[in-house]
Amino acid sequence: MSVLTHIEINNISKLYRKATTESLSNVSFSINVGQTIGVLGPNGAGKTTLISILCGLIDSSSGYVSYSSQKGNDISGVDLKKIIGFVPQEYAFYHELTPIQNMNYFGSLYDLSMEEIKEKTNSLFLVLGLSHVANEKINTFSGGMKRKVNLAIGLIHSPSVLFLDEPTVGVDVQSKLSIIEFLKEIRNQGTTIIYTSHHLFEAEDFCDELLLISKGEIVAKGPTKKLIEENKSDDLQSLFIKLTVPE
Amino acid sequence: MKLMASIKKELLLLFSDKVGLSIMFLMPLLLVFIITIIQDSAYKLINENKVSLIIANQDKGDEGFKLIQLLTESGLFEMQEQNHLSSPELKDYLLDENKLTALYIPESFSDKLKEKATQISGTLTSELGLSEINNNNLDIKLPNLHFYHDPVLQENYSSSIANVIGSFLNLIENELMMKSIYAEVGIEKSPARFMEKIIGNKIVIDQMPAKNDDHMINPNSTQHNVPAWTIFAMFFMVVSLGSNIVKERINGSFLRLKTMPTNYIHLLSAKMIVYILVAVLQFALIFSIGIIVFPLINLPKLILPTAFFAFIAMMLISSLAAVSYAITIGALSKTQEQSNGIGAISVIIFAALGGIWVPTFVMPEYLKVISNFSPMHWCLEGFYILFLKGGSWSQLFPVIGFLVIFIAVCQIITYTKLKLEKLI
Numbered sequence: 289m290s291v292l293t294h295i296e297i298n299n300i301s302k303l304y305r306k307a308t309t310e311s312l313s314n315v316s317f318s319i320n321v322g323q324t325i326g327v328l329g330p331n332g333a334g335k336t337t338l339i340s341i342l343c344g345l346i347d348s349s350s351g352y353v354s355y356s357s358q359k360g361n362d363i364s365g366v367d368l369k370k371i372i373g374f375v376p377q378e379y380a381f382y383h384e385l386t387p388i389q390n391m392n393y394f395g396s397l398y399d400l401s402m403e404e405i406k407e408k409t410n411s412l413f414l415v416l417g418l419s420h421v422a423n424e425k426i427n428t429f430s431g432g433m434k435r436k437v438n439l440a441i442g443l444i445h446s447p448s449v450l451f452l453d454e455p456t457v458g459v460d461v462q463s464k465l466s467i468i469e470f471l472k473e474i475r476n477q478g479t480t481i482i483y484t485s486h487h488l489f490e491a492e493d494f495c496d497e498l499l500l501i502s503k504g505e506i507v508a509k510g511p512t513k514k515l516i517e518e519n520k521s522d523d524l525q526s527l528f529i530k531l532t533v534p535e
Numbered sequence: 536m537k538l539m540a541s542i543k544k545e546l547l548l549l550f551s552d553k554v555g556l557s558i559m560f561l562m563p564l565l566l567v568f569i570i571t572i573i574q575d576s577a578y579k580l581i582n583e584n585k586v587s588l589i590i591a592n593q594d595k596g597d598e599g600f601k602l603i604q605l606l607t608e609s610g611l612f613e614m615q616e617q618n619h620l621s622s623p624e625l626k627d628y629l630l631d632e633n634k635l636t637a638l639y640i641p642e643s644f645s646d647k648l649k650e651k652a653t654q655i656s657g658t659l660t661s662e663l664g665l666s667e668i669n670n671n672n673l674d675i676k677l678p679n680l681h682f683y684h685d686p687v688l689q690e691n692y693s694s695s696i697a698n699v700i701g702s703f704l705n706l707i708e709n710e711l712m713m714k715s716i717y718a719e720v721g722i723e724k725s726p727a728r729f730m731e732k733i734i735g736n737k738i739v740i741d742q743m744p745a746k747n748d749d750h751m752i753n754p755n756s757t758q759h760n761v762p763a764w765t766i767f768a769m770f771f772m773v774v775s776l777g778s779n780i781v782k783e784r785i786n787g788s789f790l791r792l793k794t795m796p797t798n799y800i801h802l803l804s805a806k807m808i809v810y811i812l813v814a815v816l817q818f819a820l821i822f823s824i825g826i827i828v829f830p831l832i833n834l835p836k837l838i839l840p841t842a843f844f845a846f847i848a849m850m851l852i853s854s855l856a857a858v859s860y861a862i863t864i865g866a867l868s869k870t871q872e873q874s875n876g877i878g879a880i881s882v883i884i885f886a887a888l889g890g891i892w893v894p895t896f897v898m899p900e901y902l903k904v905i906s907n908f909s910p911m912h913w914c915l916e917g918f919y920i921l922f923l924k925g926g927s928w929s930q931l932f933p934v935i936g937f938l939v940i941f942i943a944v945c946q947i948i949t950y951t952k953l954k955l956e957k958l959i
Contacts, residue, residue, distance in 0.1 A: 343794050346957050366796045374794040380787030382544065384551040389544070396540030397797045425551070441791075451794075 291358045292371055292448045292480070295319040295342070300351030302337050302504075311337045312348070313504040321448070324481040326495035328488065330534045334504040335484040336377070336453055342482060343374045343451045355449075370398060373447030377454045379434045380441075383427040387418055387437050390426070391444055398445040405444065412440040415470055432463025439467065443474065450474065452483040456490065468494055488524045498524075502532035537797050541805030548779060549809060555775030559813060560820060563768030567760055567821055574756035575834050585613040586696060589629060589637040591620040596645020598707055603640075605703040612636075622681045629683050636688070636696055639681035648711055651675045656715035680704075757835040761825040762918035763891045766911050768821065769814045769857035770885060773864050773878030776810050780865025781874045789958040799959040803949075807858050814854030840921035845928050848935070849921060853914040856938045859945035860910065866949040885909040913937045 302312040355363040395405035500508040521527035622639040629637040684693040825837030868874035889911030917934040920926030
């Protein structure tokens with residue numbers, strides 16, 4: 289498997305069909321391996337569009353994204369899909385099945401053996417507190433439990449890069465804390481994380497760097513403290529209000 | 536490995552969908568039973584059961600009695616005489632007693648028939664120079680017989696019964712005519728042997744369905760209903776498979792799969808394999824019922840066609856058509872409710888147009904043209920060729936041709952829609 293070293297986002301724009309304004313406009317930045325980037329912005333700012341382009345769900349109208357390997361080659365196609373993990377905002381799994389059945393299915397799509405899937409599932413479920421419900425139908429689960437299953441599926445193949453689209457939306461405080469604690473562990477193991485959220489303090493606590501987007505453009509990027517100082521704001525919330533324009 | 540995992544996932548989803556399974560397996564079984572029993576009863580009503588006929592014979596002569604005798608001897612009717620009833624009373628009696636038909640023979644029936652026979656024979660013999668010139672050419676008004684029938688009795692059925700009565704009336708009139716001619720020429724008693732010939736010598740019509748294989752069974756309710764309702768059941772899988780696709784589209788599973796090292800072919804192939812298997816099981820179940828259970832409840836046994844491989848091919852291509860249609864509905868619908876609603880209603884319309892309920896040959900011309908657009912029409916046509924006509928591969932080619940086009944169109948629509956939605 290290719291080892292990822294660097295992600296380069298170069299001047300990407302996105303104009304959806306029938307739309308009159310661009311959802312993303314000339315966005316450029318780079319991500320080093322092991323970084324945790326929080327993508328913040330008001331509703332409709334272009335966060336989900338950005339993350340969708342980064343993980344290959346949609347194509348950009350212009351510009352490009354390159355995933356560079358240690359050898360200097362671009363990683364693309366199936367090789368790229370094997371190293372990225374995507375956790376969408378929706379509960380994108382099969383609610384009629386159990387968590388284990390979901391893990392078996394999604395794990396098989398990464399060509400993992402049943403032993404590998406079992407081992408990974410057990411460790412993920414143990415950390416996420418899903419072991420006791422592993423064989424129950426998901427449609428009986430709470431929102432918090434479903435979020436954890438959603439997250440576990442995105443990690444079944446131990447991805448090098450993890451894309452999280454609002455992973456804690458709609459869950460209670462306890463579940464949110466446990467998800468964030470888990471994500472910190474993943475981060476500490478060296479996984480690159482690109483994360484969108486509306487929870488500013490959660491992002492401040494969790495991310496190395498923040499990327500503020502407003503109306504499809506990057507308005508700020510860098511470590512939280514540096515951004516607050518540079519923009520002479522009191523805290524992240526006032527910085528956010530100062531730099532971004534609501535939808 | 537990926538395909539097997541996808542098939543396993545589809546099977547698990549299918550087993551968890553109890554309502555979908557009931558619709559796909561229990562509903563068609565119930566329909567096959569109910570419709571076959573009803574149609575078989577109707578068939579027996581016409582061909583085996585006697586029709587109840589109440590007679591009020593007010594005729595003062597012999598001819599009314601003769602008519603009753605002929606009707607009784609025909610074996611078609613379960614006769615009940617209520618000779619004291621007037622025509623309106625007979626109508627009320629029919630409704631009160633919940634019988635099917637009634638016949639009122641008026642008082643002057645014999646007299647008027649004889650009068651007319653005498654007049655015609657007199658004219659005939661005088662024109663032939665066998666008797667004196669007959670100047671009596673006044674029209675004789677024959678009395679009407681009153682035939683009542685239950686309003687629920689189908690028009691063509693009641694007309695058939697009226698025609699049977701009419702044919703017996705012709706026999707009586709012929710007999711009277713001959714007797715009258717004999718009398719005109721001075722022979723008092725016509726030869727009995729001759730009269731028997733007139734009444735008894737009727738041409739028999741042999742009814743033979745046109746079919747290629749002489750060993751094939753004659754059409755009956757089972758030979759139509761078992762394949763017809765199996766096709767209906769197959770297409771009704773749109774409720775389960777259509778909503779399964781919509782769910783995957785709207786809950787983000789398709790999107791998630793797009794970020795994984797798999798592709799659209801694996802995903803849809805797995806669905807198609809599992810649901811073709813479901814369709815084959817539907818065939819196996821419903822056909823087994825037709826073969827094993829139907830004879831136990833006095834329904835005609837289903838006889839399988841001799842062209843076994845053509846039958847298997849027809850089964851598979853019909854299944855693929857049903858699965859492709861369900862996938863298309865799933866791809867085009869925005870919500871599960873929309874998929875279930877559009878899917879179920881369109882299948883019912885296809886069934887109606889396709890001849891599942893009523894054969895297409897009874898439809899008006901414009902509907903016959905429209906029925907060609909129903910995939911169920913072609914599926915049923917294929918099974919008719921095999922089950923009722925003993926047909927062969929060459930006769931199946933147009934059917935298979937249409938179904939291949941239908942499948943291709945469905946697949947192209949599905950692919951295009953998912954592509955436009957950036958799901959694949």
